[in-house]
Amino acid sequence: MNEPVPDMIPGRVPHRQAPWYRALAVIAAVLIALMIGVTCIDVIGRYLMNRPFGGAYELTQILLAALVFVALPLTTADGGHVEVDLALHLFPKPVQRLMGRLAGWVSALALGYFAWRLALIGLDQWHEGTRSASLMLPMAPLAFLAAASCAVSAIILLLPRKETP
Amino acid sequence: EELVMSSWLPPKHPIVVNAFKPWAEEVEKVTEGRVTVRIMGKPLGSPPAHFDMARDGVADITYGLHSFTEDDRFNRARLGQFSFLGDDAIANSKAYWAIYGGQMDAAGEHQGTHLLGLFMHGPGLLYNNKRKIGAVADLQGLKLRVPGGYGGDLVGALGATPLFMSSPEVYEKLSRGVIDGVAFTYEAITAFNLTDHLKYAMTVPGGVYNTTWFLVVNEDKWNSLSEADRTAIDAISGAAFAERVGKAWNDADAAARAEIGDRIAFDEASPEVVAALRATAGKLEQKWAEGLGEGHDGLAALAEFRKATGVAPE
Amino acid sequence: MITSLIAFAILLGMVFVRVPIAFAMAIVGGIGFALLRGWAPAGAMVGNAVFETGLNYSLSVVPLFIFMGNVLAGSGIAQGLFSAADRVFGRMRGGLAMATILSCGGFSAVCGSSLATAATMSKVAMPSMRRFGYSDSLATGAIAAGGTLGILIPPSVVLIIFGLLTEADIGKLFLAGIIPGIVGIIGYLLAVMAAVRLKPELAPEVGEVVPMTRQDAISVVAVLALFAFIMIGIYGGLFTPIEAAGMGAFAALVIAALTGGLTRAALWGAFLDSATASAMIFAIIIGAEIFSNFVTFAGLPDSLSMIVEDLGLSAWTVLLLIVLIYLVLGCFLESLSMILLTVPVFYPVIANLDFGLAVLADPDAVLIWFGIIVVVVTEISLITPPIGMNVFVLRSVLPDVALGTIFRGVYVFWVADIVRLAVIIFVPVLSLWLVS
Ligand code: NA
Ligand code: NA
Numbered sequence A: 001m002n003e004p005v006p007d008m009i010p011g012r013v014p015h016r017q018a019p020w021y022r023a024l025a026v027i028a029a030v031l032i033a034l035m036i037g038v039t040c041i042d043v044i045g046r047y048l049m050n051r052p053f054g055g056a057y058e059l060t061q062i063l064l065a066a067l068v069f070v071a072l073p074l075t076t077a078d079g080g081h082v083e084v085d086l087a088l089h090l091f092p093k094p095v096q097r098l099m100g101r102l103a104g105w106v107s108a109l110a111l112g113y114f115a116w117r118l119a120l121i122g123l124d125q126w127h128e129g130t131r132s133a134s135l136m137l138p139m140a141p142l143a144f145l146a147a148a149s150c151a152v153s154a155i156i157l158l159l160p161r162k163e164t165p
Numbered sequence B: 001e002e003l004v005m006s007s008w009l010p011p012k013h014p015i016v017v018n019a020f021k022p023w024a025e026e027v028e029k030v031t032e033g034r035v036t037v038r039i040m041g042k043p044l045g046s047p048p049a050h051f052d053m054a055r056d057g058v059a060d061i062t063y064g065l066h067s068f069t070e071d072d073r074f075n076r077a078r079l080g081q082f083s084f085l086g087d088d089a090i091a092n093s094k095a096y097w098a099i100y101g102g103q104m105d106a107a108g109e110h111q112g113t114h115l116l117g118l119f120m121h122g123p124g125l126l127y128n129n130k131r132k133i134g135a136v137a138d139l140q141g142l143k144l145r146v147p148g149g150y151g152g153d154l155v156g157a158l159g160a161t162p163l164f165m166s167s168p169e170v171y172e173k174l175s176r177g178v179i180d181g182v183a184f185t186y187e188a189i190t191a192f193n194l195t196d197h198l199k200y201a202m203t204v205p206g207g208v209y210n211t212t213w214f215l216v217v218n219e220d221k222w223n224s225l226s227e228a229d230r231t232a233i234d235a236i237s238g239a240a241f242a243e244r245v246g247k248a249w250n251d252a253d254a255a256a257r258a259e260i261g262d263r264i265a266f267d268e269a270s271p272e273v274v275a276a277l278r279a280t281a282g283k284l285e286q287k288w289a290e291g292l293g294e295g296h297d298g299l300a301a302l303a304e305f306r307k308a309t310g311v312a313p314e
Numbered sequence C: 001m002i003t004s005l006i007a008f009a010i011l012l013g014m015v016f017v018r019v020p021i022a023f024a025m026a027i028v029g030g031i032g033f034a035l036l037r038g039w040a041p042a043g044a045m046v047g048n049a050v051f052e053t054g055l056n057y058s059l060s061v062v063p064l065f066i067f068m069g070n071v072l073a074g075s076g077i078a079q080g081l082f083s084a085a086d087r088v089f090g091r092m093r094g095g096l097a098m099a100t101i102l103s104c105g106g107f108s109a110v111c112g113s114s115l116a117t118a119a120t121m122s123k124v125a126m127p128s129m130r131r132f133g134y135s136d137s138l139a140t141g142a143i144a145a146g147g148t149l150g151i152l153i154p155p156s157v158v159l160i161i162f163g164l165l166t167e168a169d170i171g172k173l174f175l176a177g178i179i180p181g182i183v184g185i186i187g188y189l190l191a192v193m194a195a196v197r198l199k200p201e202l203a204p205e206v207g208e209v210v211p212m213t214r215q216d217a218i219s220v221v222a223v224l225a226l227f228a229f230i231m232i233g234i235y236g237g238l239f240t241p242i243e244a245a246g247m248g249a250f251a252a253l254v255i256a257a258l259t260g261g262l263t264r265a266a267l268w269g270a271f272l273d274s275a276t277a278s279a280m281i282f283a284i285i286i287g288a289e290i291f292s293n294f295v296t297f298a299g300l301p302d303s304l305s306m307i308v309e310d311l312g313l314s315a316w317t318v319l320l321l322i323v324l325i326y327l328v329l330g331c332f333l334e335s336l337s338m339i340l341l342t343v344p345v346f347y348p349v350i351a352n353l354d355f356g357l358a359v360l361a362d363p364d365a366v367l368i369w370f371g372i373i374v375v376v377v378t379e380i381s382l383i384t385p386p387i388g389m390n391v392f393v394l395r396s397v398l399p400d401v402a403l404g405t406i407f408r409g410v411y412v413f414w415v416a417d418i419v420r421l422a423v424i425i426f427v428p429v430l431s432l433w434l435v436s
Helices: A019-048 A056-078 A093-128 A140-158 B014-030 B049-055 B076-081 B089-099 B152-159 B167-175 B188-191 B219-224 B227-236 B238-260 B269-290 B298-309 C002-016 C019-035 C039-054 C057-074 C077-089 C095-108 C114-131 C136-151 C158-164 C169-200 C214-236 C239-260 C265-296 C298-312 C315-332 C335-351 C363-381 C389-397 C401-424
Strands: B001-006 B037-038 B061-065 B113-120 B125-128 B142-143 B159-161 B179-185 B200-203 B213-219 B265-268
Touching: A019 C057, A019 C239, A019 C265, A056 C039, A056 C057, A056 C265, A093 A140, A093 B159, A093 C019, A093 C039, A093 C315, A140 C039, B001 B014, B001 B089, B014 B037, B014 B227, B014 B238, B037 C401, B049 B061, B049 B113, B049 B213, B049 C039, B061 C401, B076 B089, B076 B213, B076 C389, B089 B113, B089 B238, B089 B298, B113 B219, B113 B238, B142 B167, B152 B159, B167 B179, B167 C239, B179 B188, B179 B213, B179 C039, B179 C401, B188 B238, B188 C136, B265 C114, B269 B298, C002 C019, C002 C239, C002 C265, C019 C039, C019 C265, C019 C335, C039 C136, C039 C265, C057 C077, C057 C095, C057 C114, C057 C158, C057 C214, C057 C239, C057 C265, C077 C095, C077 C114, C077 C214, C095 C136, C095 C169, C095 C214, C114 C136, C114 C389, C136 C158, C136 C169, C136 C363, C136 C401, C158 C169, C158 C335, C158 C363, C169 C363, C169 C401, C214 C239, C265 C298, C265 C335, C298 C335, C315 C335, C315 C363, C315 C401, C335 C363, C389 C401
Parallel strands: B001 B037, B001 B061, B142 B159, B142 B179, B200 B265
Antiparallel strands: B061 B213, B113 B213, B125 B179, B125 B200
């Protein structure tokens, strides 16, 4: 792992102050809070008022997907994906740097491909009017969000990243 | 030619063992070994993805429920999901193949694939662990897991609280008292280990609800087979497969009933409850038929279906 | 079989030149699938895997169990737990290292992840151990090993993922993890004692003994209360193990508010860290799903089952071979990917075996027991070089300690783990006693 694991001290890594990063982080925090809230309303509702919240299952699914895809660019910018650099120290510094860039490009390719496929899924669902089974929420926007998230993450990986000594 | 079949039911599930596997072996036999079917031990995607997987060629052959997703593409398929349709999975499946596969143009709703089978399983029941349902009022406030769509509308209209979740989640929620009951078939009760967590079951002639399934093969792959092989496979699919899979469901239901024994009290719904169900079901059927648009008479198809299975209301 | 092995080799090659493991699995799996099946089907499969993993209800525990642990860590409860544990062992040589083990075990009872447990405890325990002159190797080894308990002692994200892969009862898996977890704590404590007996220079003579403070007591009570809340909630029928994550996170916030230790910055950090850790974990799950679809298509699970059948090996031989494969894979594979890639392949093999023990007569019991074995070998993989995730976590939290130093400190715990693994394999009742 080349960069510190996401630390609990906010703002320690400079990019964490960037407006886009902070905006996505706030959305992610709200989504987590909503997930907690949905479970609590469901569980407490069914015991205290005998009124379970019928859509809890689906809402949790959708909030979770939204959270994962909102957080993906954050993790990517943090360099937080699990990677191993054990073989790298065998090579001279410039080679190491080149391999790091290469690994970034390869990953960006994968994420770019994800983005494209997710966009196709979104279009498919848009045309077929796919909705969730009980709340009847349209699913296409979620697929487009996922596509955008992967695309942004791919771009982040294409940009040169700072090396820690 | 090897056709790869993605299967999401457990490998030992009765319809995998008694319908899909024998059918796959039969395919090899009737094509004299030119076409084989490999059933994979692990699915290549989630159950709801299985129609698209065949259409997109992720696997060659897939099966699944039409009600997995809520969208506009399997509207006419709901023909087989209403109440009071039939108690015999063979008769149901054959009627479904004949009517939905016939005048209701099932092929038009399964584009990108070739239909190998359309089928239904045994009648759905309403189970709970609180009380015997003698009157509509007994449903009041019961928290029931239902399959999405029709089942939810139906029990909701009768005063119960419909909840939606995946089938494996039912055990967790039922055993912890999170829900009071579930709309399931006989077979599902034993398959998901629910016998000890339920006490009462309400049967309704022709089923409280029913489920419809498809068995499809990717269209390009299908067309790549020789005409002789296609004819041979079609001959053991369709109506013949409806018979085979219907028998597998019937046997599974019978085995489940024997295993449950008297640990769950099965009672036929009272005339009052049946009448209330009929009233609500009638409205939902009407709404569905109106939504089909020109060219398809849903109510006539339903009447024909009930005639074919012998549960036509008097 | 050969195809799958080549794919594994390419995967390892990509990982060693620093391609994140999630993307390496996705790329090898996606391209492999395309070569067998065509590009359009591969594209559809990949798209599905990405989209549907995000919508997997059971995985909602990932962000929420991590958040629960983060909130408690941020409110100083981990610190209190460590100080309290220190009072227990204060007079013994190596007492702080033993306190680290005990408080790791305690924190595991309210944290679902091993990495989060190790990261939290390293911030709490490392400064004290350094101040009192503990060797870096023993100190970091104790934290890395103690942290692995996070996935064995319930709640556990890994046990839930195992349940998801095998449809085993998650409530039973949680119960099954408790006794092996306690055995693990005892084993690690003995390992510390053995280490300081063999090499007294690892730890100073005798630490000072300080009485328990109010804050320590509150922390212990808070952890016990939260653990009890989760367990009573699950087994008293108030909520399911999946819902326990949301309820536990809520309860953790309440506890943090009551004890007043959680600053706004720490709360924000808990949110952010849970979100980014979740995206990291989901990327791995997606990559593993794609890779595993390819391996399934290539026929690996089928040929493996056939080989086992053809060889006619006894159930115990098969199990020991599988454990051996895990120990070897555990060196090279990241732990979560290892579970995601292997469990679908191995559990059908295990489910069909007859172990000839009354306690294992029920196939469900076999599955639960196998789940615990898988978690223990996964714990071992977390601290086995060259790829030991817990060691990497420590390395990144403590950049001034060399990887080699940590791995040197870990080996006594590794020995303890192997002994524990043998005990859990040959005494299935340890895992099954609370379940039945
Ligand atoms: Na834990
Ligand atoms: Na390892």
